[in-house]
Amino acid sequence: MINKQLISIAALLILLGSVSPALCAASPPPTPTSATAETAPATGETAPAATPVLYDGLWFLGFNLNKDIFSDRHGVQVKKAIGQALDRETIAKTIMGSPVVPDSIVPKTMDGYLAKSYAPAYSAKAAKAILRSAGYSAADKRLDGLSLLHTDGVKTIQIAKLIKKNLAAIGIKIDLVQVAYRDEEKWQTALQSGKFHMFLLGYKASSFGALFIGDTKTLVFHKIGCAQLPGPDYQVFFSSFAEGQARGYAPCKICQPAKEAPVNAYDLLNPLFYSKGSANFCFYQNEKIDNLLDQLAIMDVSLGTERNEKFLKINSILCEELPVIPLFYIEKL
C-alpha cells in the first residue's frame, strides 16, 4: 500500500525539519496519503519571492465507484451534479486561502493541465436539473444517507460540513464519518474498505529526489549522499533546485545537483487513477488510462511534448468520467 515515492505534505514537513539526511534517504516516513487540509499551503508567505508557485498535489472529493449510484448508467450524471452543487470557490479561496479554484483535474503547472477542462459553475439549480434528467426525483430514497469519509483537521471538517450543506440543497443527504488523521492505519483501512460512498483526500507527488542540502558555511548545496555534506549544525534543506539558488546557494560541482523536472504528473496520477494504483481509493478502472500510464512509465522524460499529450488525454478522460471532484491544488513546497 505504501508508495515511498510519494509523501504527504505533513511527511515532507517532518522530513524538512529532521536532522539526519542519511536517515531521510534510507527510510522515508511511511505516511503517504493523508495530507490534511491544515498542512496545505499558507499562500506563499514562506516561499522565497523568486520561486514561482508550482503545484504538485491535489485535494479532492473522491467517489467510491463500487457504489451503484456512481457507477451505473447514470453515475456520471450524479457525479456531475455533485460537482456543480459544490461551492468550490469558498472551499479553495475562503477556507484554504488558495489563489486558484481548480479548473482541471491535473493541477495547474503540471503536465496535462488544461485550463477550464473542469469548470462547472456553482449552481444548485443546474445540479438539480441534472439529477432529474438522470431519473432521480426530489425525494428519491437513493439520495438519502450517502456517507462521506474524512479526517479530523479543523479545515477538513469545515469543508466536509460545507459539502454536506451544498448537497442537502440538491436533495442529497449525507452522513459525515470522521477518522483521526493521526491514526494512519485506521484511515487507510477505512479508505480501502469500500464501505463509504465518498471521501476527502489530499495527495502529493513530491519525490525524495528533489531534496537538497545546503552548507551554511560554504553556501554550496548538495544532493543527499554527497561526500561533501556539511555536519548537521551547518545544514539547511531545500525542496527544489530553484529554492537553493533563490536562497543564494550554488550547486556542488562534485555531486552536481540537477534541476528536477518541474513536477512529474505521473507520480500524482499513477497512484490515484491507475487501476492498481496505491492510492486508488475510488476503485477507478479505465483501460485507456492504464494504457496511457503504462506508456508514460517507460517514456523518456526528455520527450516533453509527447508526454504532455498523453497527460492531456488522461486529464480529459478524468474530467469526463469524474472519479474525483478537485477542490484545491496543493502547492509544491
Ligand SMILES: [Zn+2]
Ligand atoms: Zn555535493
